[in-house]
Every structure is written in structure tokens, then in C-alpha cells.
Amino acid sequence: MSLRFPASRRLRRRFFTRDPITLAMDLLGCALVWKKGDRVLAVRLVEVEAYLGEGEDPASHAWRGRTARNSQMFATGGRLYVYFTYGMHYCMNVVSGKEGQAGAVLLRAAEPLVGEALMERRRGRGGRELTNGPAKLCQAMGIDLRHNGLDLVEGPLGIWPHERPGSIVRTPRIGIRRGRELLLRFHDPVSPYVSHRSQRKPRSEH
Numbered sequence: 741m742s743l744r745f746p747a748s749r750r751l752r753r754r755f756f757t758r759d760p761i762t763l764a765m766d767l768l769g770c771a772l773v774w775k776k777g778d779r780v781l782a783v784r785l786v787e788v789e790a791y792l793g794e795g796e797d798p799a800s801h802a803w804r805g806r807t808a809r810n811s812q813m814f815a816t817g818g819r820l821y822v823y824f825t826y827g828m829h830y831c832m833n834v835v836s837g838k839e840g841q842a843g844a845v846l847l848r849a850a851e852p853l854v855g856e857a858l859m860e861r862r863r864g865r866g867g868r869e870l871t872n873g874p875a876k877l878c879q880a881m882g883i884d885l886r887h888n889g890l891d892l893v894e895g896p897l898g899i900w901p902h903e904r905p906g907s908i909v910r911t912p913r914i915g916i917r918r919g920r921e922l923l924l925r926f927h928d929p930v931s932p933y934v935s936h937r938s939q940r941k942p943r944s945e946h
Contacts, residue, residue, distance in 0.1 A: 743782060743854055745773045745900045753893050756817030760836040760843035763817070764790040764926050767834065767845055771853060771902035774881060781858065781881055783850035783871055784902055786931035789913045790924040791833070793842035799919035802842035812889050813842040820897065822878075822888040829875035830884050834892065834899070848874050848914075849927070849935045853902075873935045906930070 751770070756763060767785050774781040791800040791813075801810040801823070812821040812835055821833040821844050833844035850871045852859055859880035860866045871877045878884065883897075892898050905928035913925045914936050927934045 743771075745771065745775070745780075745782065745898075749900055750893070751899045751901065753816070753818050755899075756834065756836060756892070757838050758817070758836060760790040760792060760845055761924065763834065763836045763843075764788045764845045764924070765908055767847075767899070768908055768926055768928055769902055769904040771900045772847065772850060772881070772897070773854075773900055774897050776896050779855070779858075781855035782853040783877070783881070784853055785847060785850050786905070787849035787925070787927040787934050789846040789848055789926070790836075791844050791846060792924075793837070797919050797922065797924075799913065799916040799922075800842070800844075802844075806842070810842070813844050814840055815889070817843075818891065818893045820883075820887055820890040820892060822883060822885055824885060825875075830878040831874040832878055832881075832883050832887070846874060847877060848925070849931075849933050850877055851931060851933045852880070868932050870933075872933045 767788050770785050771782050794802050794805050802813045806814050812819055815835055816839045817836045819835045821835050823831055833846050836843040859870055863870055863880050871880050890897055908926050909929045910923045911925045912920050
């Protein structure tokens with residue numbers, strides 16, 4: 741399948757300078773695209789989690805304020821916030837909001853669109869295990885701490901509108917100890933690449 745991602749359709753700054761919950765829902769179905777020379781990698785986002793700002797969300801890295809590690813969460817929306825976790829994995833987030841208003845959307849899972857062979861070589865496997873988790877997605881796309889702060893509006897990695905899901909399911913976030921009551925995880929209910937099927941009755945958003 742041949743897909744094109746023209747510069748004219750790339751999502752601009754105003755798309756990202758909104759609150760993380762709105763941004764999270766609108767990111768579902770978008771294409772995350774890496775362009776470098778003749779190489780193109782692209783995935784369709786099917787699962788995301790919103791993380792709120794300072795004092796709003798105990799599961800957020802910004803809960804206690806700005807630090808050296810989380811400083812990108814306080815940047816103008818449209819940048820990448822990458823962190824290292826469990827001593828072995830990278831996770832990437834899209835920064836939301838205006839300068840100084842911390843917020844981010846964790847990219848949890850995606851469906852491969854372009855460059856699947858390279859993703860499989862990086863991951864050492866294929867199928868739904870290729871990109872059905874935040875660390876797997878980073879590995880498949882070649883994202884690590886070198887890309888923390890990357891501008892998604894101007895840099896080699898960007899986001900394009902692609903194929904919106906027919907419906908959106910909203911559930912608690914995964915793998916957190918605090919803020920479990922907040923329904924800030926959103927996913928495409930028909931995608932086989934979603935990382936986790938909630939055991940609780942989900943809420944549908946249309």
C-alpha cells in the first residue's frame with residue numbers, strides 16, 4: 741500500500757496547544773510519521789493516555805512541578821517528551837498545551853502503515869507484538885532519549901490526519917498506582933494492536 745503524507749496536511753502547532761484530554765482523543769487514528777531522506781516509517785495511533793499538569797494528576801510526571809527530567813512537559817505543545825523507565829524501556833509522549841502548562845499524551849500502541857520490515861528487524865518479531873505497547877512502539881520507530889524535545893511540527897517526526905476510529909473507548913490508565921480512578925486512556929476498540937483489554941466496563945466516546 742502506497743501512502744503519502746504531504747507537508748500541507750501535517751498537523752500544525754495549534755492542534756497540539758490544547759488540553760491533554762482533548763488532544764489524546766484527537767490523536768487516535770492519526771499517523772505518526774518519521775521521514776529521513778528516502779526512508780519513511782509510519783504508524784496509525786490506536787491507543788493513548790492523557791497525563792495532566794502540576795497538582796492535577798498524581799500519576800503524571802508533572803504532579804510535583806518542573807524537574808530536569810520532565811521539563812519538556814512544560815514546553816509549548818507539539819514536542820516529544822521521551823523518558824526511560826524500568827532501566828530498559830523508552831516511552832514517548834506528545835506534549836500538549838501552551839508554554840508552562842504541563843500536559844502530555846502517552847503513545848501506547850499503533851498499527852504499522854509504512855516501513856514494517858524495518859520495524860520487524862528492530863523488534864525481532866512481527867504481528868501485533870510489533871507495536872502493541874509504548875516501549876515496543878518506541879523500539880519499532882527507533883525513538884530514544886536523543887529525541888526528547890523533538891519538534892513534531894518542524895522536525896523529521898510528525899503527525900498527520902489519517903483514519904479516525906468509528907468509536908473511542910475510554911478506560912482507566914494502565915500500570916499506575918495513583919490516579920487509577922481517572923478515565924484517561926483512550927483506544928480504538930476494533931484494533932488488534934491495542935495493548936490491553938480492560939476488565940472493567942468501558943465508556944464509549946463518539
